[in-house]
Amino acid sequence: MNNRVHQGHLARKRFGQNFLNDQFVIESIVSAINPQKGQAMVEIGPGLAALTEPVGERLDKLTVIELDRDLAARLQTHPFLGRS
Numbered sequence: 657m658n659n660r661v662h663q664g665h666l667a668r669k670r671f672g673q674n675f676l677n678d679q680f681v682i683e684s685i686v687s688a689i690n691p692q693k694g695q696a697m698v699e700i701g702p703g704l705a706a707l708t709e710p711v712g713e714r715l716d717k718l719t720v721i722e723l724d725r726d727l728a729a730r731l732q733t734h735p736f737l738g739r740s
Contacts, residue, residue, distance in 0.1 A: 675703050675704050675706065676703075676706040676707065677706065682706050682707060682710065683710070685707060686707065686710045686711055686714075689711060691711050691714040691715045692714060692715070693714065693715070693716055694716055695715050695716065695717075696715065696716060696717035696718070696719070697711065697715055697717075697718055697719070698718075698719045698720075698721065699711065699718060699719070699720045699721070700721050701721070701722060701723070702720040702721075702722055702727075702731060703722070703724075703727055704727070704730070705720075705731060705734055705736070705737070708720060708731075708734075708736065708737065709736045712736060712737075720737065
């Protein structure tokens with residue numbers, strides 16, 4: 657399998673895409689960010705949403721901005737992001 661393919665998405669060089677998949681690293685980043693209720697944050701380049709859900713669960717509002725149209729379409733159907 658091509659190591660540039662992640663969850664069916666081919667990483668694009670022009671976007672410099674690299675995707676988080678190590679749960680320890682994800683948890684470490686979320687811990688360092690320390691999101692709290694009452695806060696609103698913006699995630700630039702959420703990609704495959706590895707950080708999106710664990711960060712968003714702790715916030716009142718999370719806005720995500722994704723330039724890759726294929727990933728943006730996937731994010732629009734993501735069950736976590738579809739909630740209000």
